[in-house]
Amino acid sequence: MRRGDHAAHYGSFAKCLAPGYRIGWAAAGVFAGGLERAKWMTTLSASMPAQRAIADYLEHGGYERFLHKLRRGLALQQSQMLDAMSRYFPANAMATRSGGGYFTWVALPDHVDSIRLFLAALNSGISIAPGPVFSADGAFRHHIRLNYGYPWSAQLDKAVATPGALCADESSCSAKLAGAVRPT
Secondary structure (H helix, E strand, C coil): CCHHHHCCEEEECCCCCCCCCCCEEEECHHHHHHHHHHHHHHCCCCCHHHHHHHHHHHHCCHHHHHHHHHHHHHHHHHHHHHHHHHHHCCCCCEECCCCCCCEEEEECCCCECHHHHHHHHHHCCCCCEEHHHHCCCCCCCCEEEEECCCCCCHHHHHHHHHHHHHHHCHHHHECCCCCCCCCC
């Protein structure tokens, strides 16, 4: 048996095509028998009409066309997010330009504590993801993650303006660091 025979590749259509269908796939190699038994013990079967619809969509090129359109849309939305950030965030805030997905990471000025920014933004009805929630040791205290997965609108533009203005207002979210954030 070759070393590569002990690898499996799993995927799902939940993130980009059909979140409610709960349909995925597996190229499980030597693990296929055990995976099939585990599947039968937990769920008898996914919806056959849904599986057939996705199979037909894949077979006739619909998925590739969909992904092409999705990628174009996300690239546009990312550009719109970065443009809004350049207008609303302090000049020394730096955002990533992702090659895929629908998030951008933002390195904030040193005076900004992302946890305090998160709380201040939440009080204004805006949800952002503070960096420390993505770290086991509370790192990324001056980073946030923003989502550009929705089509751009005046409402989203305003939502980006809010944390940008809060970053500029040192009284709202200035850093009061007493060490790393620890989960409670």
